[in-house]
Amino acid sequence: MKKFQALGLSETTLEALERKGFEEPTEVQALTIPLVIKNEKDIIAQAQTGTGKTAAFGLPLIEKLEPGRKKPQVIILAPTRELVVQVCEEMNSFKTGRATSIAAIYGGQSMGLQLKKLKQGVSIVVGTPGRVIDHIKRGSLALDELRFFVLDEADEMLNMGFADDIETILSHTNSSKRVLLFSATMPARIKKIAEEYMGEYDHVTTSRKVTEHLTDQIYFEVNQRDKFEALCRIIDMEPLFFGIVFCRTKVGVDEVANRLNERGYSAAGLHGDMSQGHRENILRAFKKKRLTILVATDVASRGIDVHNITHVINFAIPQDPESYVHRIGRTGRAGQRGTAITFITPSEFRKLGFIKRITKSDIEKRDLPAVDDIIQAKRAHIEGAVQKFLSEDQDNTEQYEDWARQMLQENEPEKVLAGVLQYAFQAQLNEDKYEEIVAPRQKRGRPVEDLERSGKTRLFIARGKVGGYSKPDIVSFITETSGVPSPRIDDVTLFDKFCFVTVSFDDAETILRAFQKIARGKRSLVTRAKSGKPRRGKPPFKKYGGKKRFRS
Structure with missing residues (x-):
C-alpha cells in the first residue's frame, strides 16, 4: 500500500483497497489521483478501458466529499446502464466507514425508487445522460452545488450521440465545479467541450493499450x-x-x-x-x-x-x-x-x-472441439512425445531392451506395441469419459448454431460510404432515432451505398418501428435484411439519394 499512500490517500481508503486486493496503482491512477486531491484544475485523462479509471477518479472523489450536504456534490455520467451499475458498485466498495450516499440513475430502473433516493439526499449521482436530463426536467435533481462533474468513456458517449445531452446537463451546473473527463481517444467534439466548459486543465495520457495483440x-x-x-x-x-x-x-x-x-x-x-x-x-x-x-x-x-x-x-x-x-x-x-x-x-x-x-x-x-478431435489431438501429442524420447540418447535402457526382445520373440510386434500403448494411455484415450454437450437453444426451442440464430437478426440500412458514413455514424444514426443503446448494435458491415447491422429480435422491432414512423408512409431507410448474400454495391431494393440527415 505504500505506493497508494504516496498518492495522498487516507488510511481508511488504503484499508478498503487492501480488502479489495489492490497492490499498487495503475498508470492512470498514479497520474490522476494526486491531481484530484491536491490541485484545483480540471483534468482530462486519456486512458483505455481496463486501466483502472474508476478507481482513478472514485478514490479521490470520496476523500474530497464534505459531510452534511444534502445536494449532490459529484455527478458521474456514463454511456450505458451497465457502466453506471459498474461504476456505482465500485464507488460503494471504496467508501468503507463513510456515510456516503451514492445513487445510480438510468433508464429501465424504477423512477419511483430513484425519486425517493434523490429526495433523501445523495452525495454522488452516477447516471446515463438521458435519465439525468429526465430528473433535471422534473426538478428532482439539482446540480447547482456540484464540486465535481465527471465524464466517463467520453468518446463512447459521443459515438452514441449524447453530445447535446452532455452540454444540456453541463448548462444546469454551477461554474465553480471541477470537470474530470476520461476518454480513450480525443476527437474534435471532446476538445470543443473542453474549450467551452472546462477552465485550465491538466492533460494526462497513459501508454497502456486495451488488449495485447498477442492474445487470441x-x-x-x-x-x-x-x-x-x-x-x-x-x-x-x-x-x-x-x-x-x-x-x-x-x-x-x-x-x-x-x-x-x-x-x-x-x-x-x-x-x-x-x-x-x-x-x-x-x-x-x-x-x-x-x-x-x-x-x-x-x-x-x-x-x-x-x-x-x-x-x-x-x-x-x-x-x-x-x-x-x-x-x-x-x-x-x-x-x-x-x-x-x-x-x-x-x-x-x-x-x-x-x-x-x-x-x-x-x-x-x-465451435467446441468434438470428442473425435480431442482423441486425435491426444494421439498426436503421445506420438510426438514418444518420437522425441526415441530420438534422444537414453541411458540405463538395457533391462528394457532385453525385456522388449523377449516379448517380441513370443508375440507379434504390432500386438506388443498395441498392448503397451493401451496399458499406458487407455485412460487418456477413453472416449467414454466425455459427456455429450447439447447445443444451446433459444426460447422457441430452435438450436443455436451461430450468432444470427441466437436471438439475433440482420438489418439493412440504406446508407453507406458514398454518403460519407462511417461505422460510428451508422450506430449513432440508429441510436438517436430508435433509442437502442450502441452496445446492442453489433457487427456493422459497411458498403458503398448501404450497410448491415446485427441486433436482437426485440431491438430490431424497436428500430424498425422508429424508422417506419419517420418514413411517414414512404419506404423506410431500415428494413430486415433479405436472405442470401447481396452483390457488393447492390442493395436489395432501390437506392436512396440525398445527404446525411443526422448528426455525426
Whole structure:
C-alpha cells in the first residue's frame, strides 16, 4: 500500500483497497489521483478501458466529499446502464466507514425508487445522460452545488450521440465545479467541450493499450450445465495447458477446482476466504507448475504475475469490460502468444457485445472441439512425445531392451506395441469419459448454431460510404432515432451505398418501428435484411439519394 499512500490517500481508503486486493496503482491512477486531491484544475485523462479509471477518479472523489450536504456534490455520467451499475458498485466498495450516499440513475430502473433516493439526499449521482436530463426536467435533481462533474468513456458517449445531452446537463451546473473527463481517444467534439466548459486543465495520457495483440480472443456459446465439460475439452486439446480459470463467486471456484481434481487434472482454487499463507503456497506451486490450472475470482487474482500462461478461461463471463481486460491481460505477455476464452450462455450475448464494443476487442466465435478431435489431438501429442524420447540418447535402457526382445520373440510386434500403448494411455484415450454437450437453444426451442440464430437478426440500412458514413455514424444514426443503446448494435458491415447491422429480435422491432414512423408512409431507410448474400454495391431494393440527415 505504500505506493497508494504516496498518492495522498487516507488510511481508511488504503484499508478498503487492501480488502479489495489492490497492490499498487495503475498508470492512470498514479497520474490522476494526486491531481484530484491536491490541485484545483480540471483534468482530462486519456486512458483505455481496463486501466483502472474508476478507481482513478472514485478514490479521490470520496476523500474530497464534505459531510452534511444534502445536494449532490459529484455527478458521474456514463454511456450505458451497465457502466453506471459498474461504476456505482465500485464507488460503494471504496467508501468503507463513510456515510456516503451514492445513487445510480438510468433508464429501465424504477423512477419511483430513484425519486425517493434523490429526495433523501445523495452525495454522488452516477447516471446515463438521458435519465439525468429526465430528473433535471422534473426538478428532482439539482446540480447547482456540484464540486465535481465527471465524464466517463467520453468518446463512447459521443459515438452514441449524447453530445447535446452532455452540454444540456453541463448548462444546469454551477461554474465553480471541477470537470474530470476520461476518454480513450480525443476527437474534435471532446476538445470543443473542453474549450467551452472546462477552465485550465491538466492533460494526462497513459501508454497502456486495451488488449495485447498477442492474445487470441475466442468465445464459445454453451449451456450453463455444459460449461465444465466444455472446459475439460479445451484443456485436453492442448499439449501443455497452463492457465487461469475465472469464476464469479468463491463457491464457483471451489466447485470447479474440486471437479477438475476429481477428473485427474492438477488444479487449485484461489479466493478471498483463504488465509494469506494458503494463497501464497498455491501461487508458489502454480508458478513452479506443480499446479497447471488455477481457478480464481477476480479479486483473488489481483497481483498474480506468472509468466508463460497459455490460457485464460472466463468460465463465468466478466461483469464489466474492465474485468475482461484485466483477466485476459494475464496471458499473451513477453512475446508469447496466449489464448483468452469466454463461455457465454445464449442470454449473455448482449453483455458480450457490450464488452466487445467498449474494449474494442475482436472476440471470435468458435465451435467446441468434438470428442473425435480431442482423441486425435491426444494421439498426436503421445506420438510426438514418444518420437522425441526415441530420438534422444537414453541411458540405463538395457533391462528394457532385453525385456522388449523377449516379448517380441513370443508375440507379434504390432500386438506388443498395441498392448503397451493401451496399458499406458487407455485412460487418456477413453472416449467414454466425455459427456455429450447439447447445443444451446433459444426460447422457441430452435438450436443455436451461430450468432444470427441466437436471438439475433440482420438489418439493412440504406446508407453507406458514398454518403460519407462511417461505422460510428451508422450506430449513432440508429441510436438517436430508435433509442437502442450502441452496445446492442453489433457487427456493422459497411458498403458503398448501404450497410448491415446485427441486433436482437426485440431491438430490431424497436428500430424498425422508429424508422417506419419517420418514413411517414414512404419506404423506410431500415428494413430486415433479405436472405442470401447481396452483390457488393447492390442493395436489395432501390437506392436512396440525398445527404446525411443526422448528426455525426
